[in-house]
Amino acid sequence: MSAAVVTPYTVPAGLMDTLQVTVLVLVAAGAAAVVLTRRLVRQVLVLGAYGIMLAVLFLTFQAPDVTLSALTVGAVALPIIVLLAASKTRKKEE
Amino acid sequence: MRPALRRWVFLAGAAGLVAFYLWGLSGLPGFGNYPGPYGPAILRIAVAQTHATGVVSAVNFEYRGFDTVGEEFILFTAAAGTAIVLRMLRGERERPPADEARDRDVPPTSGAVRTVALMFTGPVVVAGWWLASHAQANPSGGFQGGVVLATAFILIYLAGEFLTFRRLSPTAIADAVEAAGAGGFAAIGLAAVCLGLPYLDNFLPLGQIPGAVSSSGTIALISFFVGLEVAAAFILIVSELLEQTLLIRHGGG
Amino acid sequence: MQVFPFIVVAWIAGVGLYGIVTSRNLIHQIVCLIVVQSSTYVLLLGVGYVTGAVAPYYYDVPVHTPAVDPVVQALALTDVVVEAAVTALLLSVAIQAHKRFGTLDPHELAEFKG
């Protein structure tokens, strides 16, 4: 089953490959950026951006369902929760 | 361990583990060559068997529905756990949020933000509802819909109406909705058992047209309950955290 | 392209673990845990991908068009929920730790080991 299938809806292979590689590189860089951003509030923003990149990656992997989840959870809900926790713990330090 | 030493120990270990992983990758079919047979088998039978055109939903709520029961209860447990962990401690008291206090030191939410946020609330609720009720057709489902529904409540908070947010989502009601969502899912499974069928059997009529809102039997119903559960769980978690941030003050502070 | 996505998976997981190991702030550490878990989505969707196939939705595509694996997508969805749940719980524990001890540094917290 190794031969690539072709359907009327198939994106040309070269285009798809380029797209996937580009987004994969972006995701890899994004992951590093999330980890290396040590300031919390800034990290939340980077995390949101990383979530969006993941969502795009999943779209290129033909997974619209997971894309939606990655957007709603990874790019919206999780950053909000982390932001709340960060702001709660920051207040004390003042 | 001292941080510098730890970093080197970790890097050595990680290098070894990654090398081991790469060594093993030779046995994995290359990217894009998924060999099956699970996926193709599902794709072959799903639409005819469940009348759901969204095969992922069919897998989530039907073929592997039992996983989803566990998953919903993970979320349920996490919401309950958040509540248990963040209970008010001795020496803590609630005070009015800064923007409601008499000596307010934050500027009021700007009119623009307020208007935009409130304007979006309605469409977001509609979008969430639509997503939760179209699991059987489109890339959507109770999970995404639930999160979007919860977002609507967060928008109300963004509009500067935290007390409204709190009033609209009192913990007891959110708890009840959450329990109804998670419990409802488990109960649908039990209903099948009561009919003498295996747990989670799709015992409802599947409808005539695959993909229509009323098609696919229990899939649509389960997706709806999942939506309830997810929305309520997220609202609970966010409101617990918001309370921590806005209302609770330690001791004299 | 044959193994590149799987190398990215190792990179994401490795970077996330590196973040956990070097972090001096619990919330930062929890965010790194999110990164570690995100590697599993990429892995799952990566192994189920079929070059040239469509997404597994037959709403406006004829039934039996070759599609990518729907099972991994269902698994990834489950995984996303698990991530959100674990993160929320961990963050609330971290908040509690900060309230109690006034710090989020794992080294300082270890002094209060009980």
Add this chain to the structure above:
Amino acid sequence: MDQLFALSVAVPLLVAAALVGVKPLLSGRRRTLDALAILTAASVAAMLLVIMIRTDGGDRVYWFAGFRPFHGIVIGIDFAAGPLSAGLAALAAVLVTAVMIFSWRYFRQVATYYHALMLTFLAGMTGFCLTGDIFDLFVWFELMGVSAYALTAYRPEERGPIQGALNFAITNSVGAYLSLSGIGLIYGRTGALNMAQIGAYISRHPPDRLVAVAFLLIIAGLLVKGAIVPFHFWLADAHAVAPTPLCVLFSGVMVELGLYGIARVYWSMFGSALGHRAAISHLFLALGVATAVAGALFCFRERHIKRLLAFSTISHAGMFLAGIALLTPLGLAGTAVYVAGHAMVKGALFLCAGIVLHRLGSVNETWLHGRGRHLRITGVLFTLAGLGLADLPPFGTFLGKGWIEDTGSAHGMPWLTPVFILCAILVGGAVLRVAGGVFYGLGDPPAEDRRMAQEAAEETSETDGGGQRTPLSMLIPPAVLAALAVAIGLTPLGPAVEAAAVRFQDQAAYDATVLHGAHVAHPVAPFPVEAAGVTVPDVVTGLVSAAGALLLACLALYWRRLPALRRGYEPGTGLTALAEGFQSGVINDYVTWMVLGLACIGGVLALIIG
């Protein structure tokens, strides 16, 4: 009867949801809540016991939503249970019941969520034991984990819990995600999630690298859960701070579930595909023995009673892994009996520690010295359970350990016997030292270790404490557990347990049962079946262990009164500095050790597979 499979998970989940849903109605009706939770746990235990007995003649498979496999392709999720898996789940349910009864009077006030979380925890453990699907295994693993993290942090009034809960949650989550990666890899290779189907697929092919990588990653999370060196650090931190009733579950069954998971994935999926049985057996034997010895040494030096018991659990986890790693039916049967016996005595010990904490407000051995004299019944129970932990016949523990040693000797590993006896002596000696000092005031209080004293002093006010009498509802559970431990030792279970073990180890029979609905009447044992009965060596090693433990306890208690050697050295203290270095309490360190440990095991696996 088959519906019991689904009900044993669905019922506790449904009750948990119902308890939270009608929370406002139940507030202030603590007893209703307690009764509901106890009733649910007990009925789950009953269901699982029925399953255990009914599967005696062969594994039973339950297909959710009725999706049976066609042509060997599985499209749904199954529960596939035999006596061992159902028995382990039943053990979990029995312990949850005992713990809920104990909590009746133990907690002054308790949130509704506590009961709900206990029930989801139970459902997670049950699902984990019964499932036949590798991803489903992960889901229940996570449900179990999330419930356990929340319950560990349940008492945020105290200083400790937060640290322990965080270490526990983060290390276990990292392990779980590694497991999930392994599941992804094996799925990418086989296109299947059902363990039988995966096993059938990969054993048709020569052993290959990807299978080894997937195996290591999948067991990573289970090794963490199973507290195997060097993945064990979270355990002592979590036990020290978790509410005492919860410790019973952590030590008695949750850790063992991790090891069960390893056995399950090995014998249903990887056993025949990996090949090289001898080498793999040695690898895990080494891990097990290292864990057993390290846990026993750390146990003996500990003064915080709950941490002490936690380290003894690590030591036993190592012995269990060694028993499984022998790969023989008798080894597995011995482990099963050992796990059951250990769960009972360890549960009794923790519950007694809970009573001490309830009445005296401390778990610091030094401070408590001689102060527990008036807790007569508790003292007797604690001492008896301590002897049980030291494998005194007729406690079930001696039988399990004896079988493992028998099969070890028969397969060219006679050195296993002295190692096990040594571990039992150290662990039992530590527990009996506590018993003698706290409840009978024997000897001298052990030297005050400043750090440990501080830790133990923080462990206070879990309950209202200081009651004049120990409530009966707190004494009955440990007494029943100790009695059950004796019952396990006296019941002639040998042939039945060994038959179950043979069945568990027969991968072909498991495949046929799950994939083709076959009934395999006579599973094939991988090794000649040795007789499982009470033999003279079993009794002798058990007696030697118990006597050694008593002697060691006396030595430790009267150390300073001995004429010679009495200056400058306190038994067990030499390890303190070493322990400080490893058991640092810093999550970063724990994750580092985990990665390093996995890399080492991976390297060995790579050498084995070649």
